[in-house]
Amino acid sequence: MSTAHHQPRPESTTLADLIGSSRESETPDWPDEDFCKRLPKIELHAHLTGSIRRETLGEIWRRRKEQEPDFDLEDPLVAIPPGKVDFDLTTEWSVEHATRQVLRDFESDGVVYLELRTIPRAFDETGLTKEKYITTILSTIRSFQSETMHTRLILAIDRQNTKEEALDTVELAIKYKSEGLVVGVDLCGNPAAGDVRIFREAFKKAKQNDLGITLHFAEIERQPIKDELDILLSFEPQRLGHAIHIERMMSSQSHRAGNTDDRILREIRQRKLCIELCLSCNVYAKMLPNRHGNGNSSFQDHHFKYWWKTDCPVALGTDDVGVFLSDLSNEYYLASTHFRVNKYELWHLVFYSIDAIFADQSEKDRLKSSLLAWGKENNLDVGDDDESVNEIIDHEDEEGENSAEQT
Ligand SMILES: [Zn+2]
Structure with a gap:
């Protein structure tokens, strides 16, 4: 993918060409809901229990x-x-039933690669152990016959776990990694709770065992401990979920070299970490900065507008589709509508996030070739292989940053 960065963006997709004319006259370039549904999508940020429909509950x-x-x-x-x-899944039957429905929903939404995540749960009353909970999900994934969608599992550490519980979760992930379905470890849960320093050992162990690392990051403005974001970055994640409240430095007006946020932002961009962005979740759960003073925010306020033109891959995700009732196709449609992302750019978002999945190279190759084939079938200017995919990175933004740094 690196060589792709040096190729010019095609004339037909420059925003300058599009801005100023009405959207109605540009339909060949603009995605509609059908395009978003048909687009082969990658879902990297979906919590199993939050993805269950009420009917299934x-x-x-x-x-x-x-x-x-x-x-x-x-x-x-x-x-x-x-x-x-x-609602907790407390029996093997309910875990299997719910997982199957969730897989079916993502598959029918046009998802071709899914990474589900879940905190291992145990229920003494029903005899469900954490390990049984995980193996039940894994056997459901294994038995789910899909011609189009491949699924992997991420085990999540709850921020309110003890150090030992976190280590147990990583041990479970290591134990089932060899079968190829468990691919990573996440940190999630109440962002106002917990001291992330106690998870150092757990994430170190995950890293040593080649598990992917993704972390819910900067979900609230004030983290419970100072330097939390630095500590989280020291866990060497490949991906960050949400990454909201480093937002001050995403705005050029307040961009001052040297402040903490600025340093963290630069670190993320320098490492080219993948950012998992969940638009509906952030807007409806009122997680965005309170710019309007009434606690509400709009899609236009979302930091997608910052990230999608950087060289950090952006993976759109649903987070909890059972809660926010917006499937992944709709998240793509929302991005297109609110940020004027055209068909090629939307396709590119998916393509550019393939290297950030936690599955192995053969899965990445499968996704790249199917995305390229789909792009061609749909008359997108996608090139012949991943080396020739045109870039959409906004280098003006980088220049702007450099000049801000000098002042
Ligand atoms: Zn999440």
Whole structure:
């Protein structure tokens, strides 16, 4: 991919050519919902339990109620309002049933490669151990026959885990890595809680064992401990989830060389870390900076506008499609609509994130050749191989940064 950086961007896709004319007259270049649905997509940021539909939770509840009439949890379809998912998978059957539905949903949305993530859970009452929870998900993934979608699993450490629990999660990931389905480790959970320093050993072990590392990063403005972002970067992640509140330095007005945010931003860009961005999640969960003073923000406020023109790959993700009810096709459509991303650029977003997946080279090769073939079939100017894919990186932005640094 590196040589692609030196090739000029094709004339037909420069934003300057497009800005100023009405969108209606540009339909050949602009994606509609159908294009976004058909586009072969890569989902790298999806939490298993947050991706379950309410209807599936209802099915799981009814089955449990049949087996245990005394089970006193209220029907989730009644107890949980639409748009909120809060239900534990406590039996092997429910883990398998929910996982299968989630896989089916991503497959039918045109996802060709999926990395699901989950925190290993144990439930004493039902005898479900963390290991059984994970092996049930893995066997469901294995038995899910899909001609188009390949799935991998990331085991997540909860920020409120103890040091020992985090190490146990990494041990589980190492144990099942050899089969090729467990590919990485994540850090997630309440961003206002926990002291990430206690996870140093766990992530070091993950790294030593060639597991991919992705971290929920800068989800809130003030992290619970000073220097959290530096500590997280010291875990050597390949990918960062959300990366919101380093946003001050993404805005050129407040760009001052030397401040902490600026240093972190530069570090991320220099390492070319992949940024996993979840538009609907960030807007609806009000995670973006409170620019309008009323706690609300709009899609236009999203930091996608900063990242997608940098040389950090951007992977759009749903985070919790069961909660935010926006599938990955819709996330691509939202990006296109709010940031004037044309068909080629949308395709390029997917293509450029392939190298950031945690699966092996053969999977990357499969994805690249299928994306290239799809691009050609759909008359996109994609070149013949990944070396000849045109770039969309905005070098003006880099020049702007350099001049800001000198002042
Ligand atoms: Zn997440």
